[in-house]
Amino acid sequence: MLLARWWHDFVQLVFPNLCGACRSALLLEEEMVCTYCRLHFPLTNFHRFPTENQMFDKFKGSLPIVYASAFLHFSEGGIAQLLAHEIKYNRRCELGIYLGKWYGSQLAAVDISKQFDCLVPVPLHKDRQKRRGYNQAACFAQGISQTTGIALREDLVIRAKATVSQVYMEQEQRIANMANAFQLLPQAEVANLRILLVDDVVTTGATIEACAKPLVQKGCRAIGVLALANV
Numbered sequence: 001m002l003l004a005r006w007w008h009d010f011v012q013l014v015f016p017n018l019c020g021a022c023r024s025a026l027l028l029e030e031e032m033v034c035t036y037c038r039l040h041f042p043l044t045n046f047h048r049f050p051t052e053n054q055m056f057d058k059f060k061g062s063l064p065i066v067y068a069s070a071f072l073h074f075s076e077g078g079i080a081q082l083l084a085h086e087i088k089y090n091r092r093c094e095l096g097i098y099l100g101k102w103y104g105s106q107l108a109a110v111d112i113s114k115q116f117d118c119l120v121p122v123p124l125h126k127d128r129q130k131r132r133g134y135n136q137a138a139c140f141a142q143g144i145s146q147t148t149g150i151a152l153r154e155d156l157v158i159r160a161k162a163t164v165s166q167v168y169m170e171q172e173q174r175i176a177n178m179a180n181a182f183q184l185l186p187q188a189e190v191a192n193l194r195i196l197l198v199d200d201v202v203t204t205g206a207t208i209e210a211c212a213k214p215l216v217q218k219g220c221r222a223i224g225v226l227a228l229a230n231v
């Protein structure tokens with residue numbers, strides 16, 4: 001044990017293993033996220049009330065939505081923003097998978113796999129995915145799939161249009177930016193599927209809405225939404 005600790009300390013000096021949120025060096029017993037951040041996760045617990053929460057309300061009326069939940073509440077400079085940034089911009093897909101597994105174990109406890117047939121991560125445009133090397137929403141969805149047993153499907157919908165960043169856009173601009181951004185792949189069979197769309201951060205919901213559009217048009221039975229964080 002002493003040797004293991006000495007070795008851990010040595011490796012940490014050369015290649016520090018950092019908390020995915022606050023970026024402090026992790027202790028030997030810690031994995032991905034430090035104990036302090038873990039204890040301060042802004043959990044939403046929306047999965048306990050998946051049709052009565054502020055994220056569900058974003059889609060009510062515009063989507064045939066039956067379920068909406070996010071792992072964390074997003075706040076400026078808060079833990080959820082730090083984690084989402086780390087996954088997306090610091091090549092930490094494995095952090096996304098880890099958080100997905102964690103959230104998936106909470107979702108499995110409320111039997112989510114009985115309500116849905118597949119998880120569909122919101123796709124990136126192929127050029128962006130090539131540059132980044134991975135899709136952060138797919139990393140999170142992969143973890144959720146592992147602990148809930150719900151199939152991960154990345155062969156149904158693609159992002160056909162390279163949309164511009166929406167950070168400074170108003171709701172109407174976001175909807176225009178997203179119009180027809182997503183398309184079904186020609187061989188995709190979605191009729192009667194109960195689909196959970198997965199994204200990293202949900203702000204106005206315009207991206208999810210646009211991604212759901214071709215799935216709904218082709219007759220999917222139900223749409224649910226899961227996110228790492230809800231703004």
Ligand SMILES: [Zn+2]
Nearest residue numbers: 019022034037
């Ligand atoms: Zn931390």
